[in-house]
Amino acid sequence: MCVTSRLLRQLALALAVFLPCAAMAEPSMIYLVRHGEKATVGQDPELTPQGQARARNIATILGRAGITAVFSTPYVRTQQTAQPLASQLGLQVQSYDPRAPKALVEKVKALTGPVLVVGHSNTLGELVKLFGGAPGTEIGDDEYDRLYQLINAEGKVTTVMLRSVGQ
Numbered sequence: 001m002c003v004t005s006r007l008l009r010q011l012a013l014a015l016a017v018f019l020p021c022a023a024m025a026e027p028s029m030i031y032l033v034r035h036g037e038k039a040t041v042g043q044d045p046e047l048t049p050q051g052q053a054r055a056r057n058i059a060t061i062l063g064r065a066g067i068t069a070v071f072s073t074p075y076v077r078t079q080q081t082a083q084p085l086a087s088q089l090g091l092q093v094q095s096y097d098p099r100a101p102k103a104l105v106e107k108v109k110a111l112t113g114p115v116l117v118v119g120h121s122n123t124l125g126e127l128v129k130l131f132g133g134a135p136g137t138e139i140g141d142d143e144y145d146r147l148y149q150l151i152n153a154e155g156k157v158t159t160v161m162l163r164s165v166g167q
Contacts (some may be wrong), residue, residue, distance in 0.1 A: 029065065029114035030131055032148040033058060033164065034121050034139060035077040047080045054144060057165050058116075059084035061147070067091070068113030073098045073120065082118040098123045105130045124148070132157035 036051025036058075047055060062085055072082040074095045082093045096104040098119060105127070108115050119127060121143065125135035133150040136159075149160040 026109045026152060027068075027111055027113060027115045028152050030108065030148075030150040030152070031062060031065070031067075031114065031116045032124050032127055032131075032150070033081065033116070033118055034124055034144055034146060035075070035081040035118055037144050038077045044076045046076050051077065051144070052080065054164055055081045055084045058147070059088050061162075061164060062114075062116060063088055066114050067116050069094060069108070069111055069115045070118075071096050071104060071108065071115065072118040073123075075120075078118045078120070082116065085116060101127050101130055128159065133159035135159075136161060 035047070036054035037048045038051055039045035039048055058081065067085065067089055068091075070082050070086040070089075070091050071094050072078040074097075079093055079095075085091075086093045096107070096117075101123065104117070108117070108131075117127060121139040121141060124139060124146075128135040128148055128150065131150050132152070133148065135148075139146055145163045145165070147162040147164045149162055151158045151160065
């Protein structure tokens with residue numbers, strides 16, 4: 001069985017178990033992911049073909065998760081990672097300032113329904129903590145496949161670490 005099929009099956013099971021929590025005042029599910037693989041040139045590089053494939057994979061994984069909002073930093077690579085899912089769902093990618101994580105957390109907590117946040121290796125850990133989750137180890141410079149699923153059930157946040165596939 002391929003990794004993508006196994007991941008999709010695990011995600012579907014998790015969603016089936018936890019989607020009934022969607023009626024809570026804040027998102028029952030928050031997904032956080034680092035942008036896909038980026039080019040090595042320029043101050044604001046675009047995604048590589050592998051990064052574009054990863055962005056499409058994230059859209060496939062989360063396409064039926066009931067995502068109601070998509071947030072991304074204003075950088076090209078994060079916007080390009082968020083756009084396939086936003087386009088698929090008919091949503092606008094909402095930009096946030098990665099230097100103001102508490103403002104993003106407050107904005108997301110005021111929403112209902114599952115949310116996707118696309119960030120960077122040096123910002124996701126803090127965001128996961130601010131949302132009440134456990135970030136695990138630091139994200140390495142060459143690590144692009146970590147997909148956090150934060151499940152909020154009755155005020156308790158459970159962190160599930162998933163992986164996205166690039167190509």
